Amino acid sequence: MSSKQSQGLSAWLVFLMAFAIGITVASNYYAQPLLHSITDDLHIAVKHAGLIIMAAQFSYAVGLLFITPLGDKIERKQLILTLMILSICGLIISAISKNLWMLVLGTAMTGLFSTVAQVLIPFAATLSRPEHRGKIVGTLMSGMLLGILLGRTFAGFVSSIADWHYVYWIASSIMTLVTLLLWLSLPTYKNNIDINYFQLLLSIGSLYKQEAVLRIRSLLAIISFALFSLLWTPLAFLLSDAPYHYSDFIIGLFGLAGAAGALGSPIVGKLSDQGKGWLATSIGLTLLLAAWLPLSIAKYSLVALIFGVILLDFAVQVTHVSNMNAIYQIRPEARSRMNTGYMVSYFIGGMLGSIASTYLYSNYGWIAIIISGTVLGLLGILCWVYYLRTVHHPKHKA
Secondary structure, three states, rough: HHHHHHHEEEEEEEEHHHHHHHHHHOOOOOOOOHHHHHHHHOOHHHHHHHHHHHHHHHHHHHHHHHHHHHHHOOOHHHHHHHHHHHHHHHHHHHHHHOOHHHHHHHHHHHHHHHHHHHHHHHHHHHHHHHHHHHHHEEEEHHHHHHHHHHHHHHHHHHHHHHOOOOHHHHHHHHHHHHHHHHHHHHOOOOOOOOOOOOHHHHHHHHHHHHHHHHHHHHHHHHHHHHHHHHHHHHHHHHHHOOOOOHHHHHHHHHHHHHHHHHHHHHHHHHHHHOOHHHHHHHHHHHHHHHHHHHOOOOOOOOHHHHHHHHHHHHHHHHHHHHHHHHOOOHHHHHHHHHHHHHHHHHHHHHHHHHHHHHHHHHHHHHHHHHHHHHHHHHHHHHHHHHHHHHHHOOOOOO
């Protein structure tokens, strides 16, 4: 292990880890462009459709809290492979679902164990050379965003030529192949940490108490991913209704527009390596607010909608990657637990955004989504400005 660590990561292994992260996280988002098809097929009320998305995000948050800290204690390759196999089992349950609760079960199981992505990222940060760490983390985060967004495109395409169940069958097959490649390619690694599982979990709270960087970055995580879910969860209903009336396939193609946000990851990684992560965060939060201007006329202009999707997803990715790089610069021995605390906050934000968006859209329409997004965007900027003025100085990397 020591030789692997000193040599850093090969281009092939970075690519494989990025792809594995993308395909596992994508499994939590296949349902989004399919919601109106799933509701029709399983006879689900629109107001209950958010349960599927909520199950994915809540279970992911639970997995982050109770599973990913194990990356600081047990052998990581074994943990990664086990989680991949269990996530595949969840996809198979979704593939054979005949009712809402069976689909929720499969989705929850997949979400719980797809937290393997959050074992892979700090693992890569540990294996990489310090001078390349920001760039590599940015690349892996690109894989994550592409998985989230292109997963929608993939799901929409498959659903347009076959039953929506096939989305999950194909995804489980791809994940099986990726698991085999990880088994062949990953090095073994284990931290020498002498605390039990419960002490491991409790120490996350201590990290929050001790590290202001973790606190502010987690707050920004809640806000940014809530904004992401606020847009993407009701988008399928907006696009399937008047004036668009788009099919699952066309709705899924909007993931290609959002995938442009992945371009922000390498840029943010380089800024972080240069000690300018604070600047990337400031840019990301500003764009998070600005995106709601074109989205405010999304019901009347397809061009404005596409531009707003690109801008918001770019901003979320810039903010997220700068957050991740900031927390990886402190407490190397606790990277998995720092990552756990941050990502639990991130997906709690996503879960709250999904619940709120389905309620707001079904009761008050698109205008309620715009107002909520604008208010949250302003809140993010205010929190960051307060942090910069009272706690942080830009000359510090985090």
